[in-house]
Amino acid sequence: MEFLDFKEALFKKAKEEGLEKYEIYYITKESLEVKSYEVQVEGYALSDSKGLCFRALIDGNMGYSYTEKLDIEAIDILIKGVKDSAKFIKNEDQEFIYGGGSKYETVKAENESLKNLSAEEQIKMVLELEEKTKNYAKEVEKVAECAMETTSGSVTIINSEGLNVSRKYNTAYSYVAPVVLDGTEMVDGFNIVVSNNVLDYDIDKMAKESVEDALIKRGAKPVKSGNYRILLSNEMMAVMLKIFQSAFNSDKVQKGLSLLKGKEGETIASEIVNIVDNPLMNNGPCSTPFDDEGVETKFKYLVKDGVFQTLLYNLKTANKAGVKTTGNASKTSFSSAVEVAATNLYLESGNLNFEELVSLVNDGLYITSLEGTHAGANAVTGDFSLAASGRVIRNGVLCEAVNQITVAGNFFDVLKDIEAIGNDFKFYHSNTASSSVIIKGLAVAGE
Incomplete structure (x- = not known):
């Protein structure tokens, strides 16, 4: 039929x-x-x-x-x-x-x-x-x-x-x-x-x-444990957004599974940080004029100039909170119930190219891979401890490869410690995207 x-x-x-x-x-x-x-x-x-x-x-x-x-x-x-x-x-x-x-x-x-x-x-x-x-x-x-x-x-x-x-x-x-x-x-x-x-x-x-990604990994070894200035690649910053995007989910907040409850209007990130949910993005992987309840969608800042603006809502969670829906109703499949989810979620780009970011770091680590995200990250608290690899940055130049290290910190601290954002914007795997970012410091466990 x-x-x-x-x-x-x-x-x-x-x-x-x-x-x-x-x-x-x-x-x-x-x-x-x-x-x-x-x-x-x-x-x-x-x-x-x-x-x-x-x-x-x-x-x-x-x-x-x-x-x-x-x-x-x-x-x-x-x-x-x-x-x-x-x-x-x-x-x-x-x-x-x-x-x-x-x-x-x-x-x-x-x-x-x-x-x-x-x-x-x-x-x-x-x-x-x-x-x-x-x-x-x-x-x-x-x-x-x-x-x-x-x-x-x-x-x-x-x-x-x-x-x-x-x-x-x-x-x-x-x-x-x-x-x-x-x-x-x-x-x-x-x-x-x-x-x-x-x-x-x-x-x-x-x-x-x-x-070239494979070639630069040859001869990799761990660095000494300590606190390092970090250049996090565009792909890995997108991974961080994917891991912790549930913090902006109103259903999670209403169930006590997010630290952002009641923090609208508070500064939760560096003033250069703008996090966007943009369902109207041309050719975005999750672009749509309406959500899975048929509600019209709209561009919105979740974080603007470091200040937390809004959670993501569907009709039910918005009614419960006494606000308007943001048009973020979602179904994981046709057979599932209506939930809440981001569309195209990303960190807005800055204006620095990759070479300028490396130079600005001066001495630190360039992280290109994070592993163990399912077991090593807590989406509720924001804490993470992840196996990592990348390269040493010395005197503003990319140097030898690094592996067998662990980086640890808290997602919300990372947002506060972002000092610069690049212009190498990229989606990675799913609905999250970012440019590379410089983070003031993260704890690194190595030798």
């Missing part, structure tokens, strides 16, 4: 069953992942999925049910599902079905260059990336991983209150991991690009940066 026909039949049945407020959340998703090894296609995974969530307000409780099949049999199952789940899911917080916004911004979330990229062209890009990486330097022993995944999809929300919105999006990422020989040991490098613009996938640049 076609989606619109299914929606009409489901809404008719819902009305006959006495449901008053109800909603459909429907997604389509298509992805293609290509992996190569020894300049041959090693993996080719094409997936095409659809899913529909039906929810309804019944006696003040929100009932959920979902299906991947749009047929007549699914309609009765969905109706029964929302009735049953509403009986068993009791929530003291008021739930909402949104009636629609007055204005939705135009957001570029679907890039034509990626939309027009054929499977053959994607395969060619991956094979070329591996080959150029392998041949970039004689020291390259092999390429351990090389892949590119492209994803396109749509989201449609229609409800009994008059809401009818839909959007399309696409995104992609590509990564390569060469291996070089360091004496008798292997050292790996890595480079990743996240963008829905095919022009951002510069094969020569990706090969060069991944191999």
Whole structure:
């Protein structure tokens, strides 16, 4: 059954069953992942999925049910599902079905260059990336991983209150991991690009940066323990934002799982720090004109000039706090309940290039890798102790490689201790991005 026909039949049945407020959340998703090894296609995974969530307000409780099949049999199952789940899911917080916004911004979330990229062209890009990486330097022993995944999809929300919105999006990422020989040991490098613009996938640049990342790690050893001035790479600052983004989540705050409760208007970071949630960013990986409740989205500062501005809210958490929603309702999948999440979350860039940052550090460490983020970081307290590697900075120059060290501190102290921000802005893996930053000092455990 076609989606619109299914929606009409489901809404008719819902009305006959006495449901008053109800909603459909429907997604389509298509992805293609290509992996190569020894300049041959090693993996080719094409997936095409659809899913529909039906929810309804019944006696003040929100009932959920979902299906991947749009047929007549699914309609009765969905109706029964929302009735049953509403009986068993009791929530003291008021739930909402949104009636629609007055204005939705135009957001570029679907890039034509990626939309027009054929499977053959994607395969060619991956094979070329591996080959150029392998041949970039004689020291390259092999390429351990090389892949590119492209994803396109749509989201449609229609409800009994008059809401009818839909959007399309696409995104992609590509990564390569060469291996070089360091004496008798292997050292790996890595480079990743996240963008829905095919022009951002510069094969020569990706090969060069991944191999050079491996080459500079040769001969790495720990430094002496102490407190070091730190240049944190753009990628690792993005990782820090990803780890601790839940601190800005209103649901976490209301559950006592964030230290930011009641701190709006307080200085929590250096005056040069601006942290943004920007769902209207052109070609951002999580750009959208509406959230997963259908609420219109907007650009917002979470931290402005070091001052904490706002948490992220959906309709339920905003009502509980007595404020307006920020348009940050989110569903991790079509079958999940509505939660709260950031969209494109990033630290605004400064105007210093990388060489200027290195010079400004003078003596310290350049950290390019952080490991153990799941076990070594506490998103509630902000404390972290993470295995790290990178390079020594001496007299304003990048020097020998460093590994087998641990950096420890607190995320909120890091925000206060940021002294300079670069202009090398980059998304890394998911929805967080940053430029490289200089941190006044972090405790380093080494020799």
